[in-house]
Amino acid sequence: MSTNPVGKTRNAGVVILLGIITFGIYFIVWYYKINNEVKLHDTNQQFSPGLATFALFIPIANFVTYYNTANRIKLMQKVHSSQDLISPVIAFLLLFLFYIGYPIYIQGALNNHWHEHAQTGSKMIGDTQAEDNTEL
Ligand SMILES: [Zn+2]
Numbered sequence: 227m228s229t230n231p232v233g234k235t236r237n238a239g240v241v242i243l244l245g246i247i248t249f250g251i252y253f254i255v256w257y258y259k260i261n262n263e264v265k266l267h268d269t270n271q272q273f274s275p276g277l278a279t280f281a282l283f284i285p286i287a288n289f290v291t292y293y294n295t296a297n298r299i300k301l302m303q304k305v306h307s308s309q310d311l312i313s314p315v316i317a318f319l320l321l322f323l324f325y326i327g328y329p330i331y332i333q334g335a336l337n338n339h340w341h342e343h344a345q346t347g348s349k350m351i352g353d354t355q356a357e358d359n360t361e362l
Contacts, residue, residue, distance in 0.1 A: 232340040233263030238333040242326050254279060256329065260336060261295055268302040292328065293318045299335055308339055 236256075245253035261275035273294075281291035296317035303311050312335040320327035 230267050230269060232267055232343045233260065233336055235337045235340050236333050238330040238337075241329050241333055245329070253329070254282060256333075257282060257295070260332065261298070263336070264295075264298050264302055268298075268305055270305060271298055271301060273298065289318070289321075292321055296332060299332065299339075303335070303339060306339070306342075308342060310335070310338060 241252070241256050245251075245256070258275055258279040261273075261278045265271060265273065265275055278291050278295060281287040293314050296312060296314035300312050300314055302308075312331065317328060317331050320331055
């Protein structure tokens with residue numbers, strides 16, 4: 227399990243800043259990326275990161291996908307015996323109480339999980355993939 231690729235560690239403040247600068251577009255990109263990272267990392271979970279992201283644009287379904295994303299992270303943490311488990315309910319409540327708390331909470335949990343794997347030397351995925359190619 228620990229040989230599965232881990233996602234990219236991101237500064238949640240940068241995620242929010244880029245989200246604001248791009249009028250929310252980066253936030254959607256981020257949402258797709260983190261879902262894709264979870265899918266690639268926890269291969270037990272079968273879902274479509276594209277559909278999860280598309281659901282952001284559909285009333286009510288957007289609430290479901292926000293919750294499900296947090297829940298998928300929790301499942302991933304459980305499967306990999308992570309020390310801290312996130313609460314999908316807290317993630318969901320953050321959307322209403324303090325919107326940017328959601329990416330802070332979610333990305334923070336992911337960063338911790340990727341860090342836990344860093345010690346095992348898991349391969350990186352995501353943005354660094356192209357740069358990792360050995361072709362010149
Ligand atoms: Zn893991």
